[in-house]
Amino acid sequence: MKAAVGDRLIIESRHLDGPRRTGIITGLYHSDGSPPYVVRWLDEEHETLIFPGPGAHVEHRREYGEHGR
Template sequence: MRAHTGDALLVRGHHVGDHDRQAVIIEVHGSDGAPPYLVRWEDGHESVFFPSSDAFVERMPQREKTD
């Protein structure tokens, strides 16, 4: 799995009735976009996250810097 700062992270629920969880990657701690990631979850808390097979990264378009 490879990600960039600002990408969205989606974790599927494991059981019937479980909600999917969403986060934004705010730091990439591995080399070349590899995990672990520091993420901010929808409820605002932050954690270091090691994704498993139920997690997906959605690339967000990179914003161009304006001087």
């Protein structure tokens, strides 16, 4: 998994019809874009350091646009 600042991190629910979490990557620890990431979660407006698991994927900023949410 590779990401850049401004990309979205999306974590799918483990339960059928459960909510997904979406956050904006605000910080990287590695210059190659590999985890961990600092993410600002859109549902709670706080930042956390995360090592994404198998239910996570990155949506690159160019895929959703500068102002997409």
